[in-house]
Amino acid sequence: MTKMQELVPNKVNQISFANKKFAVTFEPAKINFPEYDQMAQTVDQIANEYANWEVKPERIKESKAVRADLNRLKTGINRVKIDISKQADAPVTEFKRNIKVLLDKINATSSKIDQGIKQLEDKEKADRHSINIRYIAKLADVSGIDPNQIEYDSKWDLKTTRFETIDKSINQQIQILVAKQLEFEENVKAVKLQAQTLGLPESHWINELTSKSLSTVLQEMTAYKKDVAAIAKKQAETKQKEQKDLKKQGKYLVDPETGEVKEKLYDFSLEFYGVTSYQMDQLKRFIKDMGIKAGNAHTLKRR
Missing domain, CATH: 4.10.280 (MYOD Basic-Helix-Loop-Helix Domain, subunit B)
Known part of the structure; x- marks a missing residue:
């Protein structure tokens, strides 16, 4: 690469690449809650007041009212917590979103180059495979062997082989x-x-x-x-x-x-041509085993 350097921060608050330095500052979120202790005491008083509350048939209406008050108190406190947290997280969320936009652009360019490299490597691998197949066919033909009998090793297609x-x-x-x-x-x-x-x-x-x-x-x-x-x-x-x-x-x-x-x-007569001794012996044995009476034409006429 001619323009890009290491794509890693060389300082906590600085990112350097393309011969440039880009500052990033961060200040921890600070939330002022000076009256927390007083609020905690108030919540403790309420919790202690109802800690031993006993629900009875004659107090069911009053119990439901107490429950509603406690739920409203809890909801109100939680809502404030969520609002403050969102405000504190807003800079971080925006920072992440901005960085993602930059990374997506880099990834798109990198992916396109990666795809081109892969296509070229695949073509080179396919070309090596074709060369190997032709070479196998040549050697097999000389030896009188079916090239399909050669077990192909996938490692032969690698550039490093x-x-x-x-x-x-x-x-x-x-x-x-x-x-x-x-x-x-x-x-x-x-x-x-x-x-x-x-x-x-x-x-x-x-x-x-x-x-x-x-x-x-x-x-x-x-x-x-x-x-x-x-x-x-x-x-x-x-x-x-x-x-x-x-x-x-x-x-x-x-x-x-x-x-x-x-x-x-x-009664019939046959003539045999080009009979071997072995075939003749086999034929005689068959005739004998089958109990067939045989003889020459003169013998047959006398019969």
Whole structure:
């Protein structure tokens, strides 16, 4: 500041700023009440006179009159007190009002400047944020990482935060994310291999890796395969038992007791292309478990 000095009084009765001195004098209010002692004696006499006043039915009217006189006396004394106090306080009230007018003018100017400073600082903070976001996107793109996975620290927007600190924090997060991504990709390969080995669809189990460890997923895949195999075996055994009790009549299987047709028999041939050994073994096992009779075209013709 070029014109303003410290905005504090350097003396009890002086305020200095803008290279000027402004005097303020104060004289304590003085109230002359020379006959206070006489009035106090009079009040004491009245108080003592009615100190033992007893309200009785036959004195109710007189008691009310005494009460009214005492209330009028109290009101009159209190009114004088209020009037004198207002007169004594008038200079102080006016002084406060005048100072408030001055302070309001200074506050209005200060607030306007403060608002401008805040707007500028907010813009600078927003610009720093945009620069940081672009920098994060650049590093993430090079590393093959989704920039949204980077946890943003609000301290990075502060003017006092050094770029080296921001860069170090971002790169540490990227290193961790890259390691996790590589680990996930390896886990996916393991799940795919396990799915191929067990003959299970892989998409569900790959999704399970997002919330479970690889060992847990592999164990669940094995357990699931066993459960499915057990259920299939039980169903096949039940079906075979049911069909075993049926009687063949031409192209139908019928219930020997009721004569009800339960199944229709079909003869058909299939050709398979590009079948792996594993798939062939699985197919043979299924045919055997289901009790299906199979053979080549020559065998089928003889049947």
